[in-house]
Structure formats: C-alpha cells, structure tokens
Amino acid sequence: xxxxxxxxxxxxxxxxxxxxxxxxxxxxxxxxxxxxxxxxxxxxxxxxxxxxxxxxxxxxxxxxxxxxxxxxxxxxxxxxxxxxxxxxxxxxxxxxxxxxxxxxxxxxxxxxxxxxxxxxxxxxxxxxxxxxxxxxxxxxxxxxxxxxxxxxxxxxxxxxxxxxxxxxxxxxxxxxxxxxxxxxxxxxxxxxxxxxxxxxxxxxxxxxxxxxxxxxxxxxxxxxxx
Numbered sequence: 001x002x003x004x005x006x007x008x009x010x011x012x013x014x015x016x017x018x019x020x021x022x023x024x025x026x027x028x029x030x031x032x033x034x035x036x037x038x039x040x041x042x043x044x045x046x047x048x049x050x051x052x053x054x055x056x057x058x059x060x061x062x063x064x065x066x067x068x069x070x071x072x073x074x075x076x077x078x079x080x081x082x083x084x085x086x087x088x089x090x091x092x093x094x095x096x097x098x099x100x101x102x103x104x105x106x107x108x109x110x111x112x113x114x115x116x117x118x119x120x121x122x123x124x125x126x127x128x129x130x131x132x133x134x135x136x137x138x139x140x141x142x143x144x145x146x147x148x149x150x151x152x153x154x155x156x157x158x159x160x161x162x163x164x165x166x167x168x169x170x171x172x173x174x175x176x177x178x179x180x181x182x183x184x185x186x187x188x189x190x191x192x193x194x195x196x197x198x199x200x201x202x203x204x205x206x207x208x209x210x211x212x213x214x215x216x217x218x219x220x221x222x223x224x225x226x
Contacts, residue, residue, distance in 0.1 A: 044100060048101075055108050056107060056108060075132070076102055076103040076106055079099050080096060080099045080100060083095045083099055091186075094185050097184075098181040098184045099181065102181060105177065109163070124159065124162045124163070127144065127147065127148055127167070128170075130144075130147055131144075131171050135171075135174055135197055136196055136198050137198045139171060139198075141155070141156070141167060144167050144168075144171075155167060173212065175197045175208075176208065176209055176212045176213065178197060179197060179205070179209060179217065180213070180220065182196070183224070184224055190202050190217050193205070193217070
C-alpha cells in the first residue's frame with residue numbers, strides 16, 4: 001500500500017492491514033503503532049513540491065492520497081530507496097531527485113487515469129509495467145497488441161481512453177523521461193543512452209528528445225550543470 005501526504009511518501013508492506021499507515025510529518029518526532037508494520041517513507045521538499053502536491057489534490061486539510069498496489073509506482077519507490085542505500089555523496093542525491101520526480105509523474109498519472117484499469121480482461125496497468133520493463137527495445141504497436149491479446153484498433157482505443165494518449169506516444173514519453181534521468185544522474189554518452197533506450201540511432205534519439213523537451217540531449221545535460 002502506497003500513501004502520499006503533502007510532505008511525504010509512505011509505503012506500507014503488510015499482509016493484513018489494520019488501517020492506513022500514519023503520516024510522518026517532516027521535522028517532527030513520531031511514534032510507531034503498537035503492532036509494528038514494515039513501513040518505508042521519504043520526506044520531500046523543494047520549489048516544485050507545492051505544485052506537485054496540488055496536482056495530486058493534497059493539502060494540510062486533505063493530507064492523504066492512497067494509491068494502492070501499483071507495480072509501476074512500487075518499482076519507482078524501490079529505485080528511490082536503492083539510491084539512498086548507495087550513499088549520500090555525489091551523484092546519489094541527484095539520482096534520488098530525478099527518480100522522485102519520475103515517481104511523482106507516475107503518481108499524477110495514476111490519479112488522473114484511475115490506474116489500475118481493466119477492460120475486456122486487458123489490464124492497462126500490466127501493459128504500462130511491460131512498457132517500463134522494455135524501454136531498451138524498439139517495440140511496435142503489433143508487439144503491444146500481441147502482449148495484450150487484442151487487436152491494434154481495440155488496444156489503441158482502450159489505451160487512449162484510459163490514459164489520454166496512444167500506446168506508442170506513451171512509450172515514447174517513457175523513454176524520453178528515462179533519458180532525462182540518465183542525463184541527470186550518469187556519465188553515459190548520448191550514443192550509450194540512445195542504445196540503452198532502443199533508439200535506431202543517436203541522431204534519431206536526439207531529434208526525438210528535442211521534439212519532446214525543446215532542446216537537444218547535450219543542451220539538456222549542460223543546463224543541469226549550469
């Protein structure tokens with residue numbers, strides 16, 4: 001169970017839940033429940049924090065948003081926890097920040113699209129998880145149609161109704177978002193990032209990145225170091 005408050009994200013890993021997890025306030029001491037739960041949480045702060053929490057409809061008066069069990073969001077939280085375990089020196093704080101932004105993007109999508117969604121035994125959430133796990137591949141609509149077990153037409157219609165965009169547009173945005181994370185947190189060159197995300201060539205990757213972000217990958221990386 002994953003819960004977001006206006007200043008923290010909490011994951012409760014429990015077979016039997018006796019209720020929602022407590023909200024841990026930043027800067028305050030907390031007392032655990034009498035029956036301890038396996039709980040993980042992270043506090044966040046920053047210039048974009050208020051904007052992101054507003055997008056999720058959170059405030060001091062409405063401090064809790066329960067997402068439930070989402071494979072995609074759970075993976076993002078585990079990646080965030082892993083970045084903390086690696087240490088607090090450079091570049092780990094930058095990696096954690098990038099992952100947290102990505103996590104918020106998925107949280108906002110989950111709230112907006114009411115994930116998980118199912119239609120005709122076809123799970124939108126399972127397909128989104130499949131896309132995330134295969135960002136290194138050059139998947140086509142036919143591949144996704146076979147994975148979902150429905151026609152291209154019905155896949156495109158149901159996916160667009162659930163998310164607001166087509167399956168391939170969503171997959172492309174996932175790749176560009178991951179590219180931003182790699183540019184921010186690794187020293188991989190443009191060619192290496194391009195290959196790791198399944199683009200046909202560094203040139204095609206750079207053109208695709210620029211169409212989405214408005215600047216080239218090289219310019220994006222330099223802007224983060226300014």
